[in-house]
Amino acid sequence: xxxxxxxxxxxxxxxxxxxxxxxxxxxxxxxxxxxxxxxxxxxxxxxxxxxxxxxxxxxxxxxxxxxxxxxxxxxxxxxxxxxxxxxxxxxxxxxxxxxxxxxxxxxxxxxxxxxxxxxxxxxxxxxxxxxxxxxxxxxxxxxxxxxxxxxxxxxxxxxxxxxxxxxxxxxxxxxxxxxxxxxxxxxxxxxxxxxxxxxxxxxxxxxxxxxxxxxxxxxxxxxxxxxxxxxxxxxxxxxxxxxxxxxxxxxxxxxxxxxxxxxxxxxxxxxxxxxxxxxxxxxxxxxxxxxxxxxxxxxxxxxxxxxxxxxxxxxxxxxxxxxxxxxxxxxxxxxxxxxxxxxxxxxxx
Amino acid sequence: xxxxxxxxxxxxxxxxxxxxxxxxxxxxxxxxxxxxxxxxxxxxxxxxxxxxxxxxxxxxxxxxxxxxxxxxxxxxxxxxxxxxxxxxxxxxxxxxxxxxxxxxxxxxxxxxxxxxxxxxxxxxxxxxxxxxxxxxxxxxxxxxxxxxxxxxxxxxxxxxxxxxxxxxxxxxxxxxxxxxxxxxxxxxxxxxxxxxxxxxxxxxxxxxxxxxxxxxxxxxxxxxxxxxxxxxxxxxxxxxxxxxxxxxxxxxxxxxxxxxxxxxxxxxxxxxxxxxxxxxxxxxxxxxxxxxx
Numbered sequence: 001x002x003x004x005x006x007x008x009x010x011x012x013x014x015x016x017x018x019x020x021x022x023x024x025x026x027x028x029x030x031x032x033x034x035x036x037x038x039x040x041x042x043x044x045x046x047x048x049x050x051x052x053x054x055x056x057x058x059x060x061x062x063x064x065x066x067x068x069x070x071x072x073x074x075x076x077x078x079x080x081x082x083x084x085x086x087x088x089x090x091x092x093x094x095x096x097x098x099x100x101x102x103x104x105x106x107x108x109x110x111x112x113x114x115x116x117x118x119x120x121x122x123x124x125x126x127x128x129x130x131x132x133x134x135x136x137x138x139x140x141x142x143x144x145x146x147x148x149x150x151x152x153x154x155x156x157x158x159x160x161x162x163x164x165x166x167x168x169x170x171x172x173x174x175x176x177x178x179x180x181x182x183x184x185x186x187x188x189x190x191x192x193x194x195x196x197x198x199x200x201x202x203x204x205x206x207x208x209x210x211x212x213x214x215x216x217x218x219x220x221x222x223x224x225x226x227x228x229x230x231x232x233x234x235x236x237x238x239x240x241x242x243x244x245x246x247x248x249x250x251x252x253x254x255x256x257x258x259x260x261x262x263x264x265x266x267x268x269x270x271x272x273x274x275x276x277x278x279x280x281x282x283x284x285x286x287x288x289x290x291x292x293x294x295x296x297x298x299x300x301x302x303x304x305x306x307x308x309x310x311x312x313x314x315x316x317x318x319x320x321x322x323x324x325x326x327x328x329x330x331x332x333x334x335x336x337x338x339x340x341x342x343x344x345x346x347x348x349x
Numbered sequence: 350x351x352x353x354x355x356x357x358x359x360x361x362x363x364x365x366x367x368x369x370x371x372x373x374x375x376x377x378x379x380x381x382x383x384x385x386x387x388x389x390x391x392x393x394x395x396x397x398x399x400x401x402x403x404x405x406x407x408x409x410x411x412x413x414x415x416x417x418x419x420x421x422x423x424x425x426x427x428x429x430x431x432x433x434x435x436x437x438x439x440x441x442x443x444x445x446x447x448x449x450x451x452x453x454x455x456x457x458x459x460x461x462x463x464x465x466x467x468x469x470x471x472x473x474x475x476x477x478x479x480x481x482x483x484x485x486x487x488x489x490x491x492x493x494x495x496x497x498x499x500x501x502x503x504x505x506x507x508x509x510x511x512x513x514x515x516x517x518x519x520x521x522x523x524x525x526x527x528x529x530x531x532x533x534x535x536x537x538x539x540x541x542x543x544x545x546x547x548x549x550x551x552x553x554x555x556x557x558x559x560x561x562x563x564x565x566x567x568x569x570x571x572x573x574x575x576x577x578x579x580x581x582x583x584x585x586x587x588x589x590x591x592x593x594x595x596x597x598x599x600x601x602x603x604x605x606x607x608x609x610x611x612x613x614x615x616x617x618x619x620x621x622x623x624x625x626x627x628x629x630x631x632x633x634x635x636x637x638x639x640x641x642x
Contacts, residue, residue: 050535050539051538051539052535052538052539071538071543072535072538072539073538073539073540073541073542073543077539078539078540079535079536079539081532081535081536082532083530083532084532085530085532085533085535085536086536087533087537087551087554087555088555089554089555098537098540098550099540099541102537102540102541102542102546102550103540103541143536146536146540156539
């Protein structure tokens, strides 16, 4: 089995820095998700692991082999692409068999291996069709089948669900999770969708502008964002962030005052999650006219405009308020996160 | 009579059918006329007294006893050794097509997949060379070829024709390769192929319509070329087109012109077969190149 080790990996095109000092140990059998907005370097990082891009600086170790100078075919990885990358002239069966054929796996083993893979991705009744005759979800399952057929040491998945519709995405996501737990293969998964990251990952790497922002379990990332970028990227809705100042344990921002915080004085950004705060009759830290009331189905979301910041709080689904009506919310110090406004970094709580 | 709801008004239909008929006559008449006339004798096909002689064949009947004669073909193919030109043309077109396609697919693929800026300038340079009249290249070749003693041979002509044709094949195949997603070669490479295997096993099978279309255009260029072949080949190495031209140029002896007519028909026939045989690939190739997907 395989550990994957990236040592200070950099990727530059001329002056443009795509990935900067990426340093990470990926444990054997781990499901690691690279998460970030588009252009953050997550796909480039994966493509360097695959060998489809050269590493400008740093080392990539797969198990006890340094793979920097190996061709993709010699790295013993398999990859699932966003646009599937299926061979349009071959049937599903032949598509899945292709890696065995080019890798000169003995012919008598092909059928058994291909059929195992086909059963795992549930494509038995489509195995003699060509990709053009399949739906998007089925095509992505063919790509998955082709990735698992030869039991590689590492799976790489580059936004495999992005081309699928919402419903199919949920079921295929579950299927990927199930496959990975059965096969116990180290997996690196790239996505810009934080829900995919939260549901699938053992560990999440949040990236922005080519740099790692935070590495941690989904819970850690959600509960203790390391900086304002992670706080504003993770969660639906993202964490409320309000700029202001801290003096003697009291935070004061536009339309909000929170007492009982323990941190040094200075310019701070206060953050809290919409579901942690509550609507209250009186004595709330926020008291302002309602900007909007949105029904989410399982809850209602009330939002205020505090200075430039839009602040939301989740409440019971039967809660009703008019736009412009004064509503208060309690934001106790216990649910608050403080970030240094200058650096964006979270302060220890 | 049930008419489809989108039926055109009658005058428009008559007009469009009339136009098609007119175009068909304009396009096909020379071929039909030449093919028919190739079985007549010269005084009929080039009759000074009555043009209908070319259709009825009065002189042909008088001279040979039958309305049709194969004398033109016999003279061209056997007496004038037109069969040699046919073989020469076959060699030239086959070599030009194969060489152009080999370099074209490899180069087009490389240019389509390369991330470097200079690929753009290579393609622009190719376009400029493509735009030049062929004869400008030939005049420059003549002296060096004489000096080197390689003038007049088939391989020399093949190299020149490939040089003229290559920019076009590069452009055409380049745009075909661009329409094939990069993911295809990359998944092949991750699946265990080298770059070249990915090209051969994953990309080329999808590329066939493009290769066939480009190949056909290369074939036509070599097959129809007059400028290069007429100036760079000796009498005995001539291909069909300059050979036909030389028949037309020698009108001293009666009947020689009919050799040209017969030879022309012989040269056209393979083209019909070729286009009919490949028409599906050509059409799908043309549209595949036009619509990027």
